[in-house]
Amino acid sequence: MRPSNLLLSLTFLSTLLLTSCFKSKEQEYENTADIPVSREMIAELTSPPNVPTPVGRRKAKKLIVKMEILEKEGEMTDGVKYMYWTFGGTVPGSFIRTRVGDEVEFHLQNHPDNKLPHNIDMHAVTGPGGGAESSFVAPGHEKTFSFKTLNPGLYVYHCATAPVGMHIANGMYGLILVEPEGGLPPVDKEYYIMQGDFYTKGANGERGLQPFDMQKAVDEKADYVVFNGKVGALTGDNALTAKVGETVRLFVGNGGPGLVSSFHVIGEIFDRVHVEGGDLINENVQTTLIPAGGAAMMEFKVEVPGTFILVDHSIFRAFNKGALGMLKVEGEKNKTLYSGEIRDDIYLPEGPGIQNMPTTDEIVASEIPAKSFEEQMEFGKQAYMQTCFACHQGEGQGIPHAFPPLAKSDYLNADVDRAIGIVLHGKTGEITVNGETYNSVMTRQMLSSDEIANVLTYVYNSWGNSKKVVTKEMVDKVKNSK
Numbered sequence: 239m240r241p242s243n244l245l246l247s248l249t250f251l252s253t254l255l256l257t258s259c260f261k262s263k264e265q266e267y268e269n270t271a272d273i274p275v276s277r278e279m280i281a282e283l284t285s286p287p288n289v290p291t292p293v294g295r296r297k298a299k300k301l302i303v304k305m306e307i308l309e310k311e312g313e314m315t316d317g318v319k320y321m322y323w324t325f326g327g328t329v330p331g332s333f334i335r336t337r338v339g340d341e342v343e344f345h346l347q348n349h350p351d352n353k354l355p356h357n358i359d360m361h362a363v364t365g366p367g368g369g370a371e372s373s374f375v376a377p378g379h380e381k382t383f384s385f386k387t388l389n390p391g392l393y394v395y396h397c398a399t400a401p402v403g404m405h406i407a408n409g410m411y412g413l414i415l416v417e418p419e420g421g422l423p424p425v426d427k428e429y430y431i432m433q434g435d436f437y438t439k440g441a442n443g444e445r446g447l448q449p450f451d452m453q454k455a456v457d458e459k460a461d462y463v464v465f466n467g468k469v470g471a472l473t474g475d476n477a478l479t480a481k482v483g484e485t486v487r488l489f490v491g492n493g494g495p496g497l498v499s500s501f502h503v504i505g506e507i508f509d510r511v512h513v514e515g516g517d518l519i520n521e522n523v524q525t526t527l528i529p530a531g532g533a534a535m536m537e538f539k540v541e542v543p544g545t546f547i548l549v550d551h552s553i554f555r556a557f558n559k560g561a562l563g564m565l566k567v568e569g570e571k572n573k574t575l576y577s578g579e580i581r582d583d584i585y586l587p588e589g590p591g592i593q594n595m596p597t598t599d600e601i602v603a604s605e606i607p608a609k610s611f612e613e614q615m616e617f618g619k620q621a622y623m624q625t626c627f628a629c630h631q632g633e634g635q636g637i638p639h640a641f642p643p644l645a646k647s648d649y650l651n652a653d654v655d656r657a658i659g660i661v662l663h664g665k666t667g668e669i670t671v672n673g674e675t676y677n678s679v680m681t682r683q684m685l686s687s688d689e690i691a692n693v694l695t696y697v698y699n700s701w702g703n704s705k706k707v708v709t710k711e712m713v714d715k716v717k718n719s720k
């Protein structure tokens with residue numbers, strides 16, 4: 239036999255062996271309802287973005303889940319409070335991990351300090367109301383019911399007490415995973431993310447404890463669209479992490495109540511998506527749709543270092559309503575996969591004039607001026623996140639060779655009037671910031687004098703800068719001194 243023939247028959251043999259192996263497994267229980275359970279086990283529950291240990295090869299068990307409902311105040315974003323209703327104290331609720339054939343004994347506890355009755359409808363349950371009918375529980379009570387997991391997949395659970403929309407809108411949703419026989423293929427990192435839309439009496443950013451607004455919810459006019467219950471739950475220090483070369487699996491759900499998510503990771507392609515959390519696998523996907531009350535699993539390998547931004551690609555939700563998270567990947571650069579910036583030349587297709595840059599046209603203030611330093615900081619931060627963030631980045635750290643840092647910037651701190659001038663008119667030409675030279679273009683920012691005063695006050699009082707306060711008068715003086 240020629241060596242290549244030998245190889246062929248060997249591979250053939252082993253494939254035969256493997257497939258027959260799988261066959262016998264499946265044949266054992268043609269109907270998942272027949273899978274027997276052995277022994278009892280208390281389920282590990284985790285708060286987002288963490289998930290419990292994979293089931294691996296464990297046998298089906300009687301799995302005891304204890305879930306406590308808590309109504310508790312939390313922070314939607316800086317200065318904005320919200321009364322969340324939660325499964326397990328977090329939005330989304332605790333992650334439940336089971337395998338097909340498990341017999342789940344579910345204990346739903348409604349904390350005595352809570353004001354309302356609640357229940358749970360699990361999409362993984364085959365039975366009336368997904369458990370809702372048997373789990374309706376008043377404050378200070380515990381209800382128990384049990385079910386067998388028949389279908390593998392990633393499922394949403396939520397409260398289904400009337401008004402259902404209101405209970406969901408206040409954060410009462412989470413994910414339950416039913417792994418197939420033998421478990422999902424192992425990966426290096428797994429994370430739990432859930433999108434939700436929130437409706438508040440005040441507008442986005444309006445401070446204080448914000449009550450739920452039923453009319454806005456009915457109209458589906460969300461003030462906040464967020465991952466994991468609040469703005470910034472997955473950014474900065476809360477970012478998800480991975481190392482170059484690792485495989486990542488995201489369990490992503492959408493609690494709604496109203497909106498559908500166009501889930502996308504900027505700078506990544508999903509190698510595999512379990513569409514709608516089921517068996518159908520799509521490969522090489524840019525954006526995957528996650529219906530309200532639905533979920534999806536995405537797997538990908540991270541090949542290059544950097545910060546990858548998770549968004550709902552209905553993009554105003556990401557940049558203006560909070561649906562933005564981060565995956566920070568550390569490790570060696572790979573110039574073949576991604577070169578990084580090779581050169582930055584100024585591109586001026588219409589001659590040397592720079593469009594909409596150096597002008598002094600009056601921009602009319604559309605906002606109420608800030609009345610205190612705190613308000614200046616608050617409005618300034620909002621303006622920063624909307625206008626400057628894209629280039630100078632969330633912590634003012636800039637991007638090497640492209641956008642200079644504003645954090646601890648010697649250039650910024652040396653001269654307030656010059657900084658005001660830059661935000662007023664834009665900037666081009668070579669400058670040196672903290673020893674690095676930049677030769678790029680900052681386009682003119684369309685901001686009023688008040689907004690410029692606020693944004694610069696925010697910048698000067700953040701990230702180790704010199705704590706100057708910039709007033710509208712100072713901005714007007716620079717504006718008129720030209």
Ligand SMILES: [Cu+2]
Binds near residue numbers: 323355356397398410
């Ligand atoms: Cu409820």
